[in-house]
Amino acid sequence: MICLATRTNGSNTTIIIIVVVVVVVVVVVVVVVVVVVVVVVAVVVAVVVVVVVVVVEVVIMIITIMRNSSYKSSVI
Helix, strand or coil: CHHHHHHCCCHHHHHHHHHHHHHHHHHHHHHHHHHHHHHHHHHHHHHHHHHHHHHHHHHHHHHHHHHHHHHHHHHC
């Protein structure tokens, strides 16, 4: 596109082509940033969900073990 801009004789066309190139680059950068932010947020949410599930499972296991041990000791 820059080669096309240098080949054209009119200065208006070169300015228009440069503006179009800049706009396209800005749009691509914004889209990439938005995609990266969405992916990072999704990964963080997934990690938080996994941590919460693991903590809940561990707490349930500890509660069941404590119940079983107290039940056995009371029976004995």
